[in-house]
Amino acid sequence: MxxxxxxxxxxxxxxxxxxxxxxxxxxxxxxxxxxxxxxxxxxxxxxxxxxxxxxxxxxxxxxxxxxxxxxxxxxxxxxxxxxxxxxxxxxxxxxxxxxxxxxxxxxxxxxxxxxxxxxxxxxxxxxxxxxxxxxxxxxxxxxxxxxxxxxxxxxxxxxxxxxxxxxxxxxxxxxxxxxxxxxxxxxxxxxxxxxxxxxxxxxxxxxxxxxxxxxxxxxxxxxxxFIANFTGMDNIFTGNAVITQAGIVEIHMGTMIVRAVTELTGRVHAGIRSEDMIISSEPFTSSAQNSFTGIVTQIIDIGAYSKIVVDTGLILTAVLTRQSIQRLGITVGTSVWITFKATSVHVFRE
CATH class of the missing domain: 3.40.50.300 (P-loop containing nucleotide triphosphate hydrolases)
Structure with a gap:
């Protein structure tokens, strides 16, 4: 038109x-x-x-x-x-x-x-x-x-x-x-x-x-x-992607490995939106292929929600409601598990 x-x-x-x-x-x-x-x-x-x-x-x-x-x-x-x-x-x-x-x-x-x-x-x-x-x-x-x-x-x-x-x-x-x-x-x-x-x-x-x-x-x-940052994707990393099976790669980022669904290999960027992260006080039972333990380093109030920054070796940011933070007893220094699906990891090249 x-x-x-x-x-x-x-x-x-x-x-x-x-x-x-x-x-x-x-x-x-x-x-x-x-x-x-x-x-x-x-x-x-x-x-x-x-x-x-x-x-x-x-x-x-x-x-x-x-x-x-x-x-x-x-x-x-x-x-x-x-x-x-x-x-x-x-x-x-x-x-x-x-x-x-x-x-x-x-x-x-x-x-x-x-x-x-x-x-x-x-x-x-x-x-x-x-x-x-x-x-x-x-x-x-x-x-x-x-x-x-x-x-x-x-x-x-x-x-x-x-x-x-x-x-x-x-x-x-x-x-x-x-x-x-x-x-x-x-x-x-x-x-x-x-x-x-x-x-x-x-x-x-x-x-x-x-x-x-x-x-x-x-x-x-x-x-x-640029677009990942501009649209507020908090978790953006760079690593080396290696195929482990058809359509699945392991992205090596120093000592950390993140699994993702992609055909891309070699040097790549990986992005995960904070709302796709699951935080729990104990290991989370699910089909998700990425699960790490770490320490909460920051809790950032953003209104009805808060950003939870967790040091797992990678610095990961998740979003929780205030009620969830209180229910889980999360404070700075708390040890937590952070879990996300391989399909939640978006892999791209600049």
């Missing part, structure tokens, strides 16, 4: 070259990447704010590379919402329809309808500066959706909100996507957005796409050390 074909652009010192991306109709695509990766520039180029040096942007098979922004049928919502401060909420929402020459009665009816959908009917006569962050965000999204864009571009739309408001608006975005079937590209830094919203995730770095796939593929099967 949206095709980015060999796109190249130069803006000051930043550039990307021969960038390719295909987004299916109705897909919710989340774009990840560190600051400076080019995420916002990509969205702005799709929207028509920047024009590329070369390459094409196709929407439903039509080349829109040089089409003016207002004629592309693409909506964009920024992190800071970009509402007109001198206009009321109703005037902000209806601005695009007014520019299109839609008669006032028809425009007002459309504004009332979408305001009711977003629960902001009572705010229509107020001005943006009197609104909360969540109310401004609802207004900005309503303004974009009222124009019925083919594609909605969201540039970190939830980042400036408190946790409760962010969760509520995330649910609203999910409901809007389900109801409308709209194609959405959404830049975020919040990994919870990925599992809650995304059909597909695209990871960018230095103006290029370095991996794309389902949320589970990106989070559990990174193709490089």
């Amino acid at each position: 949206l095709e980015i074909d060999a796109l190249s652009i130069q803006l000051g010192e930043f550039s990307f070259t021969d960038l390719n991306l295909n987004v299916k109709e109705g897909e919710y695509c989340i774009i990840l990447g560190p600051t400076g990766a080019g995420k916002t520039i990509l969205l702005e180029t799709i929207a028509g704010i920047h024009y590329p040096k070369s390459g094409r942007i196709l929407l439903n098979g039509k080349d829109i590379t040089n089409t003016p922004p207002e004629s592309r049928g693409i909506g964009m919502v920024y992190q800071d919402y970009m509402l007109f401060p001198h206009m009321t909420v109703a005037e902000n929402i209806g601005f695009g329809l007014k520019e299109r020459g839609v008669p006032k009665p028809e425009r007002d009816a459309a504004v009332q309808k979408i305001a009711a959908t977003f629960g902001i009917s009572h705010l229509l006569e107020r001005h943006p500066k009197t609104l909360s962050g969540g109310e401004q965000q609802r207004t900005a999204i309503a303004r974009s959706l009222l124009l019925r864009p083919s594609v909605l571009l969201l540039d970190e739309p939830l980042s400036a909100l408190d946790t409760i408001t962010r969760e509520r608006l995330r649910d609203e975005l999910k409901a809007i996507h389900k109801e409308t079937g709209m194609t959405i590209l959404h830049i975020t830094h919040h990994f919870e957005d990925i599992y809650a919203l995304a059909d597909r995730v695209v990871v960018m770095r230095d103006g290029g796409i370095v991996q794309e796939g389902t949320p589970d593929m990106i989070m559990r099967h990174p193709v490089s050390n």
Whole structure:
């Protein structure tokens, strides 16, 4: 539905070259990447704010590379919402329809309808500066959706909100996507957005796409050390992989050996997500092929959960609830067992 074909652009010192991306109709695509990766520039180029040096942007098979922004049928919502401060909420929402020459009665009816959908009917006569962050965000999204864009571009739309408001608006975005079937590209830094919203995730770095796939593929099967670190994979090691049987290797890391399911051999990286680790006070009976004993060296509070750092010869990090920590009697200095499956070990080369 949206095709980015060999796109190249130069803006000051930043550039990307021969960038390719295909987004299916109705897909919710989340774009990840560190600051400076080019995420916002990509969205702005799709929207028509920047024009590329070369390459094409196709929407439903039509080349829109040089089409003016207002004629592309693409909506964009920024992190800071970009509402007109001198206009009321109703005037902000209806601005695009007014520019299109839609008669006032028809425009007002459309504004009332979408305001009711977003629960902001009572705010229509107020001005943006009197609104909360969540109310401004609802207004900005309503303004974009009222124009019925083919594609909605969201540039970190939830980042400036408190946790409760962010969760509520995330649910609203999910409901809007389900109801409308709209194609959405959404830049975020919040990994919870990925599992809650995304059909597909695209990871960018230095103006290029370095991996794309389902949320589970990106989070559990990174193709490089950069992506493993960026997505919060706590346990990343380097070792020498030797085949012991078909599809099973032993990865030698100094005096430690970790078993994994892979065809790769030789010098490799191995990553295990902390949530795939099982901690017990005694040896854990299971089919898991990796089990080590060690000493707890750190307990790091991360809200409802805590990271447990265990020195087994390898420094391994697991995640437990506070209740589990109390039930197991875990403190710094406690001896524990840490267990994980061979299938939980993701093996890759840089």
